[in-house]
Amino acid sequence: MSADRPVPPPEGHHWPAPPPDGHPWPAPPPHGQPWPWDGGPGGEEPRRRLHPLSPALHGAKSLVVVIAGLSWSTLSRVGLGWFAAMVALLALGATVLAVISWYNTGYQVVGRELRVHEGLLWRRTRAIPLERLQAVEVVRPLLAQLTGLAELRLEVVGGGKTEAPLAYLGVGEAAALRGRLLDLAGRVPATGPAPAGPAVPGGGSAEPPGRPLHGVRNNDLLVSQLLTPQAFLLPFGLLFVVVQFLSAGSWSFIAVASTLTAMAGVLLQPVRRVLDDWNFRLARDDDTLRIRNGLLETRAQTVPLRRVQTVGVTWPLLWRPKGWLRLRLEVAGYSGAEPDDRNRPDRLLPVGDRATGELVVAEVLPGVRLAELPTTAPPRRARWLRPLSRQALGAGLDERVFVARSGLLTRRLALVPYARIQSVRVVQGPVQRRLRLATVHADTAGGAGAAAPHRDLAEAWVLAAELAERAHAARRAR
Template identity: 70%
Template sequence: MSEPAAGTALAAEPRQRLHPLTPLLKGARALVVIIAALSWQTLGQVGLGWFAAMVVVLLIGQVILAVVSWYYTGYQVVGRELRVHEGLLWRRTRAIPLERLQAVEVVRPLLAQLTGLAELRLEVVGGSKPEAPLAYLTVAGARSLRERLLVLAGRVAAEDPDAAQAAPPAPPARHVHAVDNKDLLISQLLTPQAFFMPFGVAFIAIQFGYEGSLSFIGIASTVTAMAGVLLQPLRRVLGDWNFRLARENGALRLRGGLLETRSQTVPLDRVQAIGATWPLLWRPKGWLRLRLDVAGYAAAGADDGKRSDRLLPVGDEPAARKILAEVLPEVALDGLPLTRPPRRARWLHPMEWPMLGAALTDQVFAARAGRVTRQLVLVPYARIQSVRVVQGPLQRRLRLATVHADTAGGLSATAGDRDVNEAWMLAAELAERSRAARARA
């Protein structure tokens, strides 16, 4: 980004560097990547001594690059912008307008906890990933910078000593729900990856038995493959450990994490939709999970641990109703007047048809789908950004159409395979209710 004109008056602070331990932490984090890149096959080919030497050489090179990167990386606040400078050969400056700032999170991975450091992650409107993560700062420095950025962004009021003395103290956060760690563990054991793992282990054991040989490379490769299968359930356990939900004024506070602790504040006025999911293996216990779709947070990707979308990692119906009442009052999961598509939609979805449904309530548009994994999406009318009617070739043949209610986030409510006349009437009604709700807001 180009520098401002010389005559422009900007309140700028001196450029600040990250903590001096940053290169060592990034080098330690790269150690796992280096070992994985070399693979067990390389270990079997070159032997332990040469393998260790290769790891050390690559690690030293990574640390040297991290030191150079740290030396040329800095940040500063210029007016209402946060600027992050980086690069040796190709200098780059990222300017983040603070009026687009939605949240600033202080995250502490395991290595950062051991060294007393923290990482600052910035979420902006429309970002596909956190903007300019500052890793690493001292915990006090990260929290101080977070408060400064939120003040400049207008998300919290600037400090006024006189007003602070006159105003009553803010009420403490009200506890809403805490997830039992035992339920969290059981829920992740009741996933397809963990459920079918014993069968996979038995199959591999039989294969080894028939071959009559157990090589180190074969065992190591098998263990690595099984670890990859169990990675997602394990990450959910680590990310949602000690999950706590509280309400503070007009925002929800979500805390959790074992190896990486996260504390997030989600303003209720940025919630675009609520999604409820009933996995097949959870239904005998009556469990479900709730997720938030929030404007301004990075879109979901492969690393779902970076996304603050879990409203209830696992819980029963009473817990879900209590939490939903905090976000969408007067909306009940078990009281929605859902209606099915016409029976001719069975030609397109013979197994899923009984679970398809849509409903219009006074507050939200609800859509349900899924036979194996049941899903329900609730979208407040004021959050609907666009309404689409889609009709494929087979749907035209059967006089059916699908209605999509899109939001500013990534979650949309879809009323699938409705009668074509009903679909157009539903789309018109959604557009009208959306305009009326935004006018009242």
């Protein structure tokens, strides 16, 4: 055993993560005293259960799923009485299972690790190292707002989906646990609950804590959703549903209900985007971003700035006359987590003008100015691969970030800080080899990163070498 590492702690105690380079291992505590990372004299803090109302909320969600699963056709076949009995029986079973699940679910913080225990017949314990923690969200669906509860969601490096969704906790407990996890992830002592903004009905806060950066006007949010292809196609979709209903020649309850369900499906996409981004507020609290948004389901997201992998800028075609853009974060663990765009908690600016975009980008990536980013287009022979969008492609090296632009109708810009680049790849397809072209990829931790497509082969290798050198220098300087 190495001389600079103390004798291992007794059984039941846990070593912390290795200290940073150049820092010694901590000395063992005096005899009879608890190890500082174990949380108490017994070596571990006690396991905590979720809020007692959690089974009721899960049961209510299951009831909605059951009714949707039975569908209107089942109602027409079995009648209203049997339909209600089936719903009640299935809802009761779902509630019983939710109670059993709640009784056997708990969590505890051990050192720099969050452990979630669950399962009755097959016990499972998930251990989430807090060093890999990227962001923490406090999400409050409508039922949770009415009952004063909240759901805590964690995003970690390399995660394919949200880790350890703790549903549900009291609002105060969720805020305190979020602050503690973020403090432990930052390798500083926990300081208790995160500060809260002014109270509003339902237990939320009108503004996120910290220095306010920007608040999106709800009128701009509504107009931005009207200026989307989905909004323009919406009348045609509704007309198709109505024509189908009238041509069927049936005015029964089932036909009317089915038509309303189909119309709701057509309306859902643009409406839920407005509901998700309603009252969007962005603030900065020391080295973290505080984001709050949502109407029926509120989200309070905390993202450490050092965890941001990429910033994406988008200019939709119909927004350009108004000079609007959209900003999104790429935080490791988010990029591939959800197939549905609305469920990805990566919003940085749902809609705003260029000046606002410049301000927000400068806060997240200090020293970066959108109007001064250098990019060059691929060589002319790349038109054989991109005949229409060659001029829209571009890449360049800013002093602090790698820049890649793309998109013909919807223009996109990806900004990757050099310190976040994990690997650099040069890729050639069969046609690219004939044209002496190559694509340079800058990969980030668990994210899409950015790519410079169809560069001259010699230029691609020079670009890759420069990216690797700058990434190494930036990580060494941190």
